Amino acid sequence: MRRAERLADIVEIVRDGRLHAARELAAALSVSERTVYRDMDALVASGVPVEGERGVGYLLREPVFLPPLAMSLIELEALSLGMAIVGEAADAELGAAARSLMAKLEGHASVRRRSPASWGFGVYELAQTxxxxxxxxxxxxxxxxxxxxxxxxxxxxxxxxxxxxxxxxxxxxxxxxxxxxxxxxxxxxxxxxxxxxxxxxxxxxxxxxxxxxxxxxxxxxxxxxxxxxxxx
Structure with missing residues (x-):
């Protein structure tokens, strides 16, 4: 697992508001406690509101999320089409990121209420691409x-x-x-x-x-x- 992915996973774990010991995080991420300490220092240095200390535990006092985005239906269609193309045509890493992004988007309540059952287009295998x-x-x-x-x-x-x-x-x-x-x-x-x-x-x-x-x-x-x- 790359460090950027591990840092994102740490934020997902500690964002529940509970105190998490370094050994718990290390076990969940299959890394050493020393690595967890370094990662926590990196998160704090980057401005993520993580609180805690070594030997006690860590928690996230404030939620971490993107600012609200107001998108029209046509903008949602454009995003969906773009991610579908990336999922078909890009390398494995970008393809996985596209699928993850679409899953997050489709799981959002406001999007589920507004999106049609079918977007009205299909994306087929792009052999040349x-x-x-x-x-x-x-x-x-x-x-x-x-x-x-x-x-x-x-x-x-x-x-x-x-x-x-x-x-x-x-x-x-x-x-x-x-x-x-x-x-x-x-x-x-x-x-x-x-x-x-x-x-x-x-x-x-x-x-x-x-x-x-x-x-x-x-x-x-x-x-x-x-x-x-x-x-x-």
């Missing part, structure tokens, strides 16, 4: 941790090449995902279709952001090219 999604967790991690990846890429013309890339951003275009990256083979920015990446592995190297090789630099180049096209 699914292709290559096994690479998504590593690509997302590489963007967060600035990892250089080794990929084998097959272009639309069938040409196969091996490249080391610095992933910078992932974009969804309705049917396919692309990964904007700095390609070390070409010494330039490239947008790779994720479904055309045959293999994707970490080569054990990290990269530092360098002037001229960041996502901001890439987006600026794209904007300048669009501007030239519009005025040519």
């Amino acid at each position: 699914r292709a290559g999604l096994a690479h998504m967790p590593l690509l997302r991690r590489a963007i967060r941790e600035r990892l250089t990846l080794a990929i084998v890429y097959r272009s639309l013309t069938g040409e196969v090449s091996e490249r080391d890339i610095r992933p910078l951003q992932i974009d969804y275009w309705g049917r396919v995902w692309t990964c904007s990256a700095w390609c070390e083979l070409r010494g330039a920015f490239r947008a790779f279709r994720v479904d055309l990446i045959e293999t994707c592995t970490s080569n054990g190297r990290t990269f530092k952001l360098e002037p001229g090789k960041t996502i901001e630099d890439y987006l600026k180049l794209v904007a300048e090219e669009l501007d030239r096209q519009q005025h040519s």
Whole structure:
């Protein structure tokens, strides 16, 4: 279990207003009491109103929730459709998050009173979108941790090449995902279709952001090219 998930689980446990000993939390989360103490320190530092101390126990004095959101029916439909697409097309982690979010939404009394029995649309398997999604967790991690990846890429013309890339951003275009990256083979920015990446592995190297090789630099180049096209 990742730390962020564990912290969320701790909040869910202590939000009942009762005092919970560290050993109880440790047993529930399958971690050591020392880990619980560190997690509690992190929650307090982030502003979560947890009270207590080591050897006594912990409780949550105030509820933790998102501010009230007033959504129209069409906004609920848009959210439902978006989560359905994520559940179909995204990697396992995002798919699970989408299902969890929809379960919370559907469990809300105000939504149950307003939502129709059928939203009026269906989401079917997105075969083209699914292709290559096994690479998504590593690509997302590489963007967060600035990892250089080794990929084998097959272009639309069938040409196969091996490249080391610095992933910078992932974009969804309705049917396919692309990964904007700095390609070390070409010494330039490239947008790779994720479904055309045959293999994707970490080569054990990290990269530092360098002037001229960041996502901001890439987006600026794209904007300048669009501007030239519009005025040519």
